[in-house]
Amino acid sequence: MENNSIFIEKLRSSGLRPTKQRLEICKLLFDRKKTFHFTIGDLSKILKKETNKKISLATIYNTVHSFKKKGYLKEISINRDKSYFDTNTSNHHHFLDIDTNELIDLKKEDVDKIKIRKNLPGKKIQSIEVLVKVENNN
Amino acid sequence: MENNSIFIEKLRSSGLRPTKQRLEICKLLFDRKKTFHFTIGDLSKILKKETNKKISLATIYNTVHSFKKKGYLKEISINRDKSYFDTNTSNHHHFLDIDTNELIDLKKEDVDKIKIRKNLPGKKIQSIEVLVKVENNN
DNA sequence: ACACTACTTTAGAATCATTATAAATTAGAA
DNA sequence: TTCTAATTTATAATGATTCTAAAGTAGTGT
Missing domain, CATH: 1.10.10.10 (Winged helix-like DNA-binding domain superfamily/Winged helix DNA-binding domain)
Known part of the structure; x- marks a missing residue:
């Protein structure tokens, strides 16, 4: 069905x-x-x-x-x-509202591509995760 | 002493x-x-x-x-x-080696300034954290 | 130096998310 | 339908963190 x-x-x-x-x-x-x-x-x-x-x-x-x-x-x-x-498995980042503990998606275009200027010998990057913590504005 | x-x-x-x-x-x-x-x-x-x-x-x-x-x-x-x-309380990001679970500091200059193109009404950004997961390169 | 009170330390219990267990149930191939 | 391996489930086990309450200590005032 x-x-x-x-x-x-x-x-x-x-x-x-x-x-x-x-x-x-x-x-x-x-x-x-x-x-x-x-x-x-x-x-x-x-x-x-x-x-x-x-x-x-x-x-x-x-x-x-x-x-x-x-x-x-x-x-x-x-x-x-x-x-x-997260059911959204695409490459994206998150806001975390620290007052409510709510997670909010950031679309790909909301964050500039992250460039890492350092690399570790023998290692490759598997993922880059950005967490933007936000709080009430007062 | x-x-x-x-x-x-x-x-x-x-x-x-x-x-x-x-x-x-x-x-x-x-x-x-x-x-x-x-x-x-x-x-x-x-x-x-x-x-x-x-x-x-x-x-x-x-x-x-x-x-x-x-x-x-x-x-x-x-x-x-x-x-x-982390005893380093300055603004910085991290590598995480997922094979060894080791954390490695990224210096400020190792990562471009992150610009967030979205904002949530009534909220202000408290911190931006980048975690770069790395794994063995083989 | 002494006494007193509030702050600390401690072992062990409590908590909470997650994982393991083992018995009863079910899916799917024959 | 039958059979076996996979699944579900309640419950126990685990492991990090927090709580508790009793015993110990710091530091103020004397």
Whole structure:
């Protein structure tokens, strides 16, 4: 039904069998237009509310990490308290509102290309992440 | 003796009484020429080795956090596992070697000034942090 | 030097996110 | 349908960090 086939393909290509729990997670993560920033805790709460069943944390962790490994989700390190994930896997940066702990995408064109003038012998750059912390203006 | 007076001043200005435990921590953190990146766990181990006494974790956390609040240490969020601190409190960015988990300073001149072309109404920028992840080149 | 009070230290308990475990359930191939 | 390996789940384990409450110490005022 509907675009489940897309989700099934996403799961299969991540090495996961499509199960109803995982399809619920897919629906929640990938059936949306805007970027979605979330923690595992967020996801768990929303899933419980939307489906009226509880999907165990272990399943959610497992699924999210498989998607991350496959590249369907990006992990964003902000603080030690929680790990954030981002459904926008393109190259982009973030604002972090330190008053609300909200993450906001910066589009590619919002930040000039970063040039690093130093390199480490034997090492290559894997990613460049910019985090712009913002606070109330008063 | 020696430059303890500097440490005492650092402690006092951070709202802390100088105690022998805190002075040991100061010596370890601030009596060095190069930047020092560490976790609380690192610090604890080194302190035990250097002083042959154990300073309790609670004391180390308390002291490090007071220094951070005062601005004598910077906290760097890399992943949820551990929190890193940096004795270099100037404006600078970091390499993270994902093979070894080592942090390496980027000097100010190693990265072009970052210009953010978007602003959020009612918010002002508090900091801009760049993390360049590097990996083995093979 | 002494006493007193507030600040510190400490070990251990509590917390919280995340990971591991092991038994019951389910997907999918034969 | 049957069978086996993958999955789900509740719960336990882990590990970093924070809390607690009792014992120790700094430093002011005397």
